[in-house]
Amino acid sequence: MDQSGEIRHTIDWDIIEITPFEESQIDAPVNLMDEETMFAFVGLTLEKHNDSVEGMNFGPIVDEIMDISVDDHIPNEENVFHDMDDPPMDVGTIYANMNDFRRAVKQHAIKTKFELGTEKSNPNLFRGYCKAESCP
Structure with a gap:
């Protein structure tokens, strides 16, 4: 035993x-x-696969037997869905995030x-304009 209290062997x-290998043991399959x-x-x-599947209950989940009702609505969050093939570009139109807005502006430019x-342009700001001379 040393000073730290550990037993050292x-x-x-x-x-x-050390027993040497015999010639027949070298490169022999294990x-x-x-x-x-x-x-x-x-x-x-x-x-077996069938045994594990038989023990499972695949019955339907019925709302009447559930203990907790689930509401996925987050307060103060807008659920906004737009047709991204023909997005609205009216004043006051709300988009879910900046990426959706940029995609809608680009699609609107293509469509019109x-x-x-x-x-x-940065993650929180997008300022765009029409490049043509005939734009208002």
Whole structure:
């Protein structure tokens, strides 16, 4: 035992005997366990697929037997859905996020055939304009 209280064992390397391999053991195939033996060795059992499926209950979930009602509505969050093939570009139109708004502006420019220019753009701001001279 050392000063820290740990027991230390010393190995006397002089008394260890190393048995050399015989010529027939070199490059000989090693017999490994098959899958069933390995499962039994580690304490597991193989289950047939049909056995595990039969024990499951696939009955329908009925709202009347549920203990807690679930409402996915988040307060103060707008649920806004637009036709992104022909998005509305009216004053006061609300989009769910900046990416949806940018996508709608680009689609609107394609649909109405005008050239869109971007004056400023960052994650919270998008300022665009019509590049053509005939734009109002």
